[in-house]
Amino acid sequence: MERQEVAYTYELERTLSMLRSGGILLAATKPSGASNVMTIGWGTVGIIWGRPIFVVMVRPSRHTYGFMEETGAFTVNVPTPELRAWTSFCGTKSGRDVDKFAALGMATSPAQKVRGVTIDACPLVYECKVVHHNDVIPPHLAPEIVSGSYPQGDFHRIYFGEILGTYASK
Ligand SMILES: Cc1cc2nc3c(=O)[nH]c(=O)nc-3n(C[C@H](O)[C@H](O)[C@H](O)COP(=O)(O)O)c2cc1C
Numbered sequence: 001m002e003r004q005e006v007a008y009t010y011e012l013e014r015t016l017s018m019l020r021s022g023g024i025l026l027a028a029t030k031p032s033g034a035s036n037v038m039t040i041g042w043g044t045v046g047i048i049w050g051r052p053i054f055v056v057m058v059r060p061s062r063h064t065y066g067f068m069e070e071t072g073a074f075t076v077n078v079p080t081p082e083l084r085a086w087t088s089f090c091g092t093k094s095g096r097d098v099d100k101f102a103a104l105g106m107a108t109s110p111a112q113k114v115r116g117v118t119i120d121a122c123p124l125v126y127e128c129k130v131v132h133h134n135d136v137i138p139p140h141l142a143p144e145i146v147s148g149s150y151p152q153g154d155f156h157r158i159y160f161g162e163i164l165g166t167y168a169s170k
Contacts, residue, residue, distance in 0.1 A: 001120050003167035008052040010168055011124055012045060015078050019043055023087040025077040026056055027108070028067035029116040035108070037100050037119070038064045039091030042156075043076070045126075045163070052163040054128050057136075057156035063095040065157065072130045073114035074161055077122035086121075113164035123169040128161025 018024050023039040043056045054076055058065050068074060079086055090100050101108060108117035111127045118125040136155040138146055 001123065001169045003123075003125070003169050006166050006168045008045065008126065008163045008166045010166060011078075015045065015076075015124065018078050018081075022081070022084050023091055025079060025087065025090055025119055025122065026058070026064065026074055027077060027117055027119065028064055028071050028074045030067055030070045031115070034067075035101065035117050036064050036067050036095035037077075037090050037106070038062055038095070039087045040076075041091075048160065049131070051131070053131070054126050054161045054163050056159050056161065058159065059154045059156050061154050068130070068157075068159060071115060073111075073116050074128050074130070074159070075111050075114070075116050075118050076126040076128065076161075077119040078124040079119075079122050083121060111165075112167070118167070125167050126161075126163050127165040127167075128163055130159050131162045132160040134158055 019041055023041040025037050026040045027035055027037045029035040040056055045054050058068055086104055089104060093100060107120040109120055111118050113127045114129055135157050138155060
């Protein structure tokens with residue numbers, strides 16, 4: 001899909017709405033060149049340290065976690081509602097067991113500003129460099145969220161990705 005660079009605020013409402021309903025696709029690539037993709041439903045976009053930041057949350061149990069740790073960069077790919085089958089698959093299958101790109105016939109292209117790939121069929125993508133991470137600290141979190149979202153522990157690591165490029169289909 002041919003895309004052009006746009007402001008990080010372009011169609012932001014669409015990104016937030018897709019996060020809420022069905023999820024969007026987070027991809028990361030190791031220095032070895034191997035990539036993985038998973039669905040995320042939690043995240044936010046805003047300004048921190050005077051920079052546009054995409055905040056994403058990845059549980060340590062995810063295969064993607066190792067990729068995030070090794071690479072220091074990620075892309076966020078916003079699919080169309082028609083690609084719900086992809087977010088469903090990538091949100092329930094692990095890259096430990098299956099090459100999700102191959103299984104879905106998901107074509108990718110090299111990202112332009114970070115090491116990584118973007119998903120061709122997604123009309124809106126963000127390329128992000130990790131500038132900070134921290135972990136959810138259970139005693140600092142409202143008890144109802146701890147019991148509701150973390151019955152098994154596996155507390156998220158929160159990655160703050162500076163948005164170096166946002167690209168939208170023409
Ligand atoms: C709609 C939806 C949203 C999700 N959001 C997140 C998320 O924000 N963070 C997370 O760690 N897992 C999230 N998941 C779960 C992962 O996508 C899922 O565990 C996936 O299989 C992990 O793949 P991996 O093991 O290849 O990394 C979500 C799943 C779905 C279906």
